Amino acid sequence: MRFQTKLMVFISLLVVVVTGLLGLSFRYMITSALNEEMGKRALTVANTLAVDAQVREALKQTDTAQLRLRIHEAVKPVQASSGADFITIADRHLIRQWHVNPERIGTPMLNPMNDKVLHGQSFITESTGSLGRSLRAKTAIYDEQGKAIGLVSVGFLMTDVEQNIRTYTYAWLWFMIWALMIGILGSLLIARRVRRELHGLEPVEIGRLYQEKQAILESIGEGIIAVNSRGQVTFANPQAVRLLGLPLETTIDGYELRHLAGVAGKLADVLVADFTVNHANIKSDQEHIVLNEEIEVQQRVVVVSRVPIKDHSGQMIGTVASLRDKTELLRMTRQLTEVKDYAEGLRSQTHEYANRLYLISGLIQLECYDEAVDFITQESEEYRVHKPAASTLLPDSVIASLLIGKKKQALDKRIVLHSTVSGAFSTLSPTLEWSLLAAMAGNLLDNAMEAVAMPSIPEGQVWFRLEETAEAITVEVADNGAGIAEDIREKLFVKGASTKAEAGHGYGLALVHEYAERMGGSIKIHERTGGGTIFAIRIPLNTSVTSDEATGGYTHE
Structure with missing residues (x-):
């Protein structure tokens, strides 16, 4: 798989994972907030009915029909205005005197929690009742002397809460879809930019090029030093370390050249360019190029050449310098001179012996055999002596x-x-x-x-x-x-x-x-x-x- 494709897939997966986690967190927060808000609404309605005088007077009635009629008159408008799905009112014996389902009126409330309500505790609970799973609030109804004469239970069915949650979830799903599309588009742009910065190379190719570069720079006989715009060494091969007069095991990457012992001075001035020069000027670029300048380092004459490193905008961000031992250069020059002298000697010797062969050929053609033999004998003896x-x-x-x-x-x-x-x-x-x-x-x-x-x-x-x-x-x-x-x-x-x-x-x-x-x-x-x-x-x-x-x-x- 190409690097560009991998990058797009990884970024898209990251967007999906992040938006998914945010969606779950958002759903959890919305569910908790809605449950808390519904519970508070139910408890508010229950408290309102618990202090209603008409409800109190109705529960004091001994006539059951009259009691239920007065409760109906008090509860109906409250239920309509609050939007509660059900309101249940029971007497001190936990017998339902009002229920949204008329068939449930007159039946007992069997939840053990109701006894605690009559003893002064109010609850907001999520439970399953005769109408299904609901979020309900329960509180006691007291007479003027503070004695519990009944309880009121107000509830909202969870289907309403779940409907609200689904509404928010659908909105969040659309948000995830848009985020994913934007993430894919962004990953495509990023992948193209990265590929352009990497000159179209794959990571494997970059790694191989890096290894090849390291091997080449460490194997060549010249010293190579790369310096950034702050004068810090970013690369130096072993030959460069040796030519600087430092121990071979010394690592100078990250050090400033001017602070290295034995390097400070003219060599540092040559290796570190003046980065304040206007790079748009061609002439200024030529000023940054140094060729074959001789510098003395640790009693060794070093030949230094320097060229600038530029970014895409043409700004110089560093320099690369090569260092060569002048002694080695002179040795190679001397060897080449010796080879040239040897070749010249062979050429003259070839010309000389060609003339002698012509002389021998002429003597033979003139039938001067004795003179030819004497000449050959003389030449052989001379070669034997000089060999x-x-x-x-x-x-x-x-x-x-x-x-x-x-x-x-x-x-x-x-x-x-x-x-x-x-x-x-x-x-x-x-x-x-x-x-x-x-x-x-x-x-x-x-x-x-x-x-x-x-x-x-x-x-x-x-x-x-x-x-x-x-x-x-x-x-x-x-x-x-x-x-x-x-x-x-x-x-x-x-x-x-x-x-x-x-x-x-x-x-x-x-x-x-x-x-x-x-x-x-x-x-x-x-x-x-x-x-x-x-x-x-x-x-x-x-x-x-x-x-x-x-x-x-x-x-x-």
Whole structure:
């Protein structure tokens, strides 16, 4: 059943139940009021007849015929004016001296309550008599000395009361019918409005979309924060909490950004928009959009983008901001650059080998077979010399491919790259990630080649060593450059710190340091004998061996 139909049915049932309960309550109140009103009328008529002098004198008569004649003359006009269905008058012996049914005159009243009436009690009761069920009032008739000389009973048949109740009930039924029709019409309008507000979605679809949204926002690598017009956080995924420098288990929903530790300041100013701007102006809407603004949070550079959230009327009710770690962006940019450089190297190598194949083809066509064999032998020997040992020793091809690319890159820059790979590389550690190891090695090799690619260094050389022992994997990169000053070494692993004057540098070594710590390792800087610098990374394979233990080092002359 569709949500719109369910809503109509539920509201209609609610109207029926409410009006039904009100109808029963109204019927009960009307019945009680009518019974009380009829009883009071009957008692008033009975009291009127009880103090009537003519009735008193009639009951003193000893002549029965005269007695009944006088009572008839006194009761007839009262019964006609009051509308009572019956009036009964009895003497002190409870013998009926007047009754609406002449056949009942002269017969005794057998109700035990009548004795109590003669003793001074008046009653209003509902009982069944000779004329049927009726509401009646009884009171005693007293002479001048206060002695009970009879009683009078005045009654209204319940058929009259029930007729009045039916009249009110019919009116109430019409009211219920109109209320039900109005309820159905109102439920239809409400259902349509709700469906329009929900964009035509069913509750099941909304629940599924909510679950999908939660899963998407928690799985993406970017931090997402939603803020309402009061500056309160309405949603923040785990990545956003991490980028704000807060513990991952922290829940910041409902908090004001300006009151969060570490968030107050420029970041809060960026995330919380100025909601007083006129939203009908297109230019003002553009002012609420922030793209790729760099903010420092907890010694971390965060790239923030913000867009406004609007309601149906175009009024801004909040903002959604994405947060990205600039370090991660730079890492991906660097990886893409390395891939591009590797592709360029392969392209030039392909072009170079195509020229060599053409040379071999020409020598064969000219029947210079000895020269062709000598050329092929020379090329094979050169490939064997330059092919890194990592291609056959390493279980992962990432570093092997990296070294092949760096060999070609160094050759193009007229730099000699020495590589040494030793160890069985059979130990599998849960903390070891070859992709991160390759990223660290690539960063260090790039820095080393930049350090020796100087006019002041005629023969630039770079040494790469990868070694596995039972305790750890060691990566060392050395160069014969100018070296690094002692005061710069202390802040070399801080994000943004660099020996280069150009902007955009100072993140590579910070990434290397971060990756090393992630795998439980360490990185150290040594001064190379003969000039230059040595970077040594040590990744322990045995958790009982600390990362502060000694690492090997180069002593290249």
